[in-house]
Amino acid sequence: MKKINALMVIGFLLFLFGLNVNAQSSTKLQPKSIAPYPLEITYFKTTNIIFPSAIVGVDRGSKDVLAQKAKGAANILQLKAARDSFPETNLTVITADGELNSFVINYTPKPSVLNVSMKERNSKNVIFPSPGSVNEADVTTYATHALYSQYKGRKIKHSKYGIRFGLNGIFIRDNLMYLRLTITNKSNISYDIDQLRFFIRDQKKAKRAASQEIEITPVHIQNEATKIAGQSSQTLVVAVPKFTIPDKKYFAIQIFEANGGRHLKLSVKNSTIIKASVFPTLESNVKYSH
Known part of the structure; x- marks a missing residue:
């Protein structure tokens, strides 16, 4: 009888232990989903x-x-x-x-x-570094530096129908990259800019595979233009959040003509991105070329 009672006590203790383990496992942090x-x-x-x-x-x-x-x-x-x-x-x-x-x-x-x-929705489950932490006045100043800087990195350009579109400088400071772009219109027909867009894209799309495309939105555009008159040129600087490109992808810059077909595209490799020129501090002397 004592042996039976001992077995019952042991079984009861094991039962309580199992309940405790299950309770602990249920209180472990579970990943939270963000409802779309x-x-x-x-x-x-x-x-x-x-x-x-x-x-x-x-x-x-x-x-x-x-x-x-x-x-x-x-x-x-x-x-x-x-x-x-x-x-x-x-x-x-x-x-x-x-x-x-x-x-x-x-x-x-x-x-x-x-x-x-979306002002009322809250989804701070994921935290990202914020380029917005850079002062807007500083961004404008750095963009102006990039516009007139003597530095000229590797030139990437595309010409079509009398329009030449080129990237001739990449600069970086804090969490932002500054892209210097030049649009030259060698035709007699003005070029009306509809959109200027930036993407990270797959180099090749495999059959039956979905193409991954990430659009990068500028936080500032210096010397922005909406029209390039015939036989004229315009240089602008676009500030975007800093990034590098994963393997088998490239950085695409596209410009679209409004009510026209003169659309151009630049393809930029990661080897070009990582050679971005670092800006000195605002207090340093920066030489310009005009």
Whole structure:
């Protein structure tokens, strides 16, 4: 009888131990998921998303979604469908305050909402370094330095239909890179700029494999132009969050002509990116060439 009672006590203790282990395992930290925001877009109208801070990165799940930052507003993203009835896809937007915003995108001919404010949504589960920590006045000053600097890195250019588009300087300071671009119009027809876009893309797309494309959104453009008159040239500097390029990818810079077909593209390798010239501090003397 004593032997039976001892076995019962041992069994009861083992039962309590199992409950304790299960309780401890259930209290372990579990990864939190960020629920995506459902969004419908159309081919015929533009959807505007308003964020509480500047947009620093956009990743489209499909080329069926067209995305661009609104001119003059760093915190507004404009979306439109590239074609009708596309399959469900997604969109990820990172803002300068470290917020990750995830969207599930579907097509509809008549979206019920065209303007969405993300100011009330909170997704600080992921923290990113913020280029916005750099003072805006400093960014403008560094961009001006890049515009007139004597430094000329490796030139990458593309010419088509009398338009020459080139990258002739990459500079870095703190969390921002400054890209110096020159657009030359050798034709007699003015070149109206519709969009200037920046992407990290796959070098080659394997069969049946989805193409990964990450759009990089500028945080500042110095000496911005909307039109290049015939027989003239314009140099501008674009400030973007610093980055390097993973293997089997490249950095693409595209310029599109409004109501025209003179679209040009630059392909930049990682070996060029990592040779960016480092800016001296603002107190240092910087020589310019005019």
